[in-house]
Amino acid sequence: MMNRQLISRGLAFLILIVCTAAMISPIFFMISTSLKTKSEMLLFPPTWIPQSFQWDNFKELFTNEEIKFGVLYQNSIIIAVLTVIGTVFSSAVVAYGFSRYRGKGRNLLFMLMISTMMLPYPAIMIPQFLLFSDMNWMDTFLPLIVPAFFGSAYQIFLLRQFFNTLPNELYDSGKIDGASELRMFSSIALPLSGPALATVAIFSFVWSWNDLLGPVLYLNSQEKFTLPIGMAAMISSKFRIAPWNLLMCAAIMAVIPVVALFAVAQKRFTEGIVLTGIK
Amino acid sequence: MKNGRKLWFVMLATSMLLTLFLSACGKGGTSEGSSSDPVTITYYTIDSPDRTFVEKLIPDFESKHPNIKVKVDKAPYEQFDSKLQANIAAKKSPDITSHFGYGGFMEYYNKGLLTDLTDIMKADNFKASDYGIQDELMNIYKVDGKTYGIPSNNYVTLMLYNKDMFDKAGVSYPPSDYEDKSWTFDKMIEMAKKLTVVSDDITKTQYGVDFGWGELDMRPAYFGAKVYSDDAWTNGGKPSETYFGSPxxxxxxxxxxxxxxxxxxxxxPAFSKAVAGQFGDPFLSGKIGMSVVGSWSLASQKDFNFKVGVAAVPIGGNPDVRSVLYVDPLFVLKDSKHPKEAYEFIKYMLTTEVQEKSIELSGGTPPVNDNAKEKYYNSFEGVDPQVIKQVYEGANKYGVESYNHLISNYSQLNELLINEFQSVQNGDQKVEAALPGIQEKITKLLERLNK
Incomplete structure (x- = not known):
């Protein structure tokens, strides 16, 4: 009995270790490449451990006048944080409305909103570009941030499903105590929706953080470029060897905020997916 | 109740603050100048140091042309076409650009995106010889005798070889003289056989030659066969017939x-993928003896882990067609509001002084101006300038302009060929079995595109 347990446990660990190694190896290679010299990066077969650790690559990344990594980073953070604020706020309000009110045509409206999820970005790219261009918003962060303040169909859907799971009795008792709708939204719905809100925050942060085409279209001056633009530019030359070692340094730096955010919100995040998934 | 109001107020205040902040972000955007102000022209290019070096030339240009200001807009390679398309749709077309992205000259021309520069050049008495540009090169970007682009850079196809590998195998280096008529395709194979080592251990395997001569549709030209009917060269890149299935x-x-x-x-291909990894070119791994490539590869040679030599492309089936030329032009776009000023800037880019400066600033981009070429030949440490000169001059003499600049809808055509040739290159299908099917698909594609 004891033995069998031991064996199955050992086996489970073995499988887990193998899977972990497989998952970690690209990350390991990213870190290893980031510490290589340019010539070592071209070696075949590739080395797993750099022959000598080039910590200066990181210094080079931040001091390189052409890359301006600090500026890219700052711009990406500004856009992502404002996008998160906008998305969470606007989506929560709209989702609350869809969940609480039962007017005529509610389902139709909801369906209409959901259907916007099916529009791929290239389909709305040019009309949206024309709109923002007419508004004189070119080369500003506005076209990247303001749309977030008008809700996102996916996030609204996610939040509405969550709000729907909150029992009506909570609102009834709120009403008896004389709470306004706004008060019920802020004191009942929001505090109970931590996991869902965390999920929305993470999704919208990652989406904004990774967005490349939007910033490329709307931003023109180098001081306003974001991380994805800068990193795509590093491999844009078809005529030169790309500085993969520096790019890997940039990738490590770019992953940090996402990992940090996930670590902070992890508990709520997983809870959010599970809960909204079941109901 | 009180709390609810407070929250309401906080939300209102936040949103007002945000609006204020955002509108502050929005400021400093476009400011329309009055007519007495200098005009601003936009130069649109790829966001990589070998292209954006133009920014460093602007102060000098502006001091010489006080009435013209130049702005450089840039995008990563993959998004270059999308951004251009959006800007043209929004009537914010840049003034100067080139076919830096996926599309070639003929796509720009056929979409009506280019300004006919003939009259401006005539009024200005433009002479190509003043800028050291050979007349044949000027003809590449003419359609029906009208000029739509002015050459600015002159890449050729050459052979790079791994000197270390040759030394180790005791094989003598390939020649750099295009007039050496003993240097043939068959001789190259002979040489390559001596360099090739095929072993079960992939780290010990090496191959003699990687023959990347132009794109796939160009390779028959090297062996003396043609795939496009001749009308394609004069009618805007739309061949009435194609001959991919011909014997x-x-x-x-x-x-x-x-x-x-x-x-x-x-x-x-599997080997190339394995050793080239993310770098795309297996030659860089040191596992290839000779590599026929565009001359841009020369610019990175200082980073190679082996000594590199430069040689002539051997004679294939047509002694006059040995090198693919990539003469990159500059265009003035149709919607440009200041075509004359844009033309001034293009002229500036072609002067000997600026062409020489550009070699350094871009890290080895070949000039089109003959007077600046000497400097280009001398900018590759460890490679004999005389040899580069010999190879360049031979390549230009026996060169043919790359089809990607001349054939319409080239990106779709090329993509089809790349996909269809995959099974042939992998050895899953014989050439003679695959080509009739490919011909059929190309006929259909062109029928649809060139209607």
């Missing part, structure tokens, strides 16, 4: 694919 074309492709599967001196 000559089949024989040509067989010779090229034969390097991999019959002679076994060239790397199969």
């Amino acid at each position: 000559e074309a089949i024989a040509a492709y067989q010779k090229w694919i034969g390097l991999i599967w019959d002679q076994k001196v060239a790397p199969p």
Whole structure:
């Protein structure tokens, strides 16, 4: 009995270790490449451990006048944080409305909103570009941030499903105590929706953080470029060897905020997916 | 109740603050100048140091032309076309650009995106010889005698070889003289056989030659076969007939694919992928003896882990067609509001002084101006300038302009060929079996596109 347990446990660990190694190896290679010299990066077969650790690559990344990594980073953070604020706020309000009110045509409206999820970005790219261009918003962060303040169909859907799971009795008792709708939204719905809100925050942060085409279209001056633009530019030359070692340094730096955010919100995040998934 | 109001107020205040903040972000955007102000022209390019070096030339240009200001807009390679398209749709077209992205000259021309520069140039008495540009090069970007682009850079196709590998195998180096008529395709195969080592251990395997001569549709030209009817060169890049299934074309492709599967001196795609990894070019790994490539590869040679030599492309089936030329032009776009000023800037880019400066600033971009070429030949440490000169001059003499600049809808055509040729290159299908089907698909594609 004891033995069998031991064996199955050992086996489970073995499988887990193998899977972990497989998952970690690209990350390991990213870190290893980031510490290589340019010539070592071209070696075949590739080395797993750099022959000598080039910590200066990181210094080079931040001091390189052409890359301006600090500026890219700052711009990406500004856009992502404002996008998160906008998305969470606007989506929560709209989702609350869809969940609480039962007017005529509610389902139709909801369906209409959901259907916007099916529009791929290239389909709305040019009309949206024309709109923002007419508004004189070119080369500003506005076209990247303001749309977030008008809700996102996916996030609204996610939040509405969550709000729907909150029992009506909570609102009834709120009403008896004389709470306004706004008060019920802020004191009942929001505090109970931590996991869902965390999920929305993470999704919208990652989406904004990774967005490349939007910033490329709307931003023109180098001081306003974001991380994805800068990193795509590093491999844009078809005529030169790309500085993969520096790019890997940039990738490590770019992953940090996402990992940090996930670590902070992890508990709520997983809870959010599970809960909204079941109901 | 009280709390609810407070929250309401906080939300209102936040949103007002945000609006304020955002509108502050929005400021400093476009400010329309009055007519007495200098005009601003936009130069649109790829966001990589070998292209954006133009920014460093602007202060000098502006001091010489106080009435013109130049702004450089840039995008990563993959998004270059999308951004251009959006800007043209929004009537914010840049003034100057080139076919830096996926599309070639003919796509720009056929979409009506280019300004006809003929009259401006005539009024200005433009002489190509003043800028050291050969007349044949000027003809590349003419359609019906009208000029739509002015050459600015002159890449050629050349052969790079791994000196270390040659030394180790005791094989003498390939010649750099294009007039050495003993330097033939067959001789190259012979040489490559001596360099090739095929072993079960991939780290010990090496191949003699990687023959990347132009894009796939160009390879028959090297062996003396043609795939496009001649009208394509004069009618805006729309061939009325294509001959991918002709016996000559089949024989040509067989010779090229034969390097991999019959002679076994060239790397199969799987090997190239394995050793090249993220860098795209297996030659960089030091596992390839000779590599026929565009001359842009020369600019990175200082980063190679081996000594590199430069040689002539051997004679194939047509002694006059040995090198693919990539003459990059500059265009003035149709919607440009200041075509004359844009033209001034292009002229500035072509002067000997600026062309020489550009070599350094871009890290080795070849000038089109003959007077600046000497400097280019001398900018590759460790490679004899005389040899580069010899190879460049021979390549230009026996060169043919790359089809991607001349054939309409080239990106779709090329993509089709790349996909269809995959099974042939992998050895899953014979050339003669695949080509009739490919011909059929190309006919259909062109029928649809060139209607």
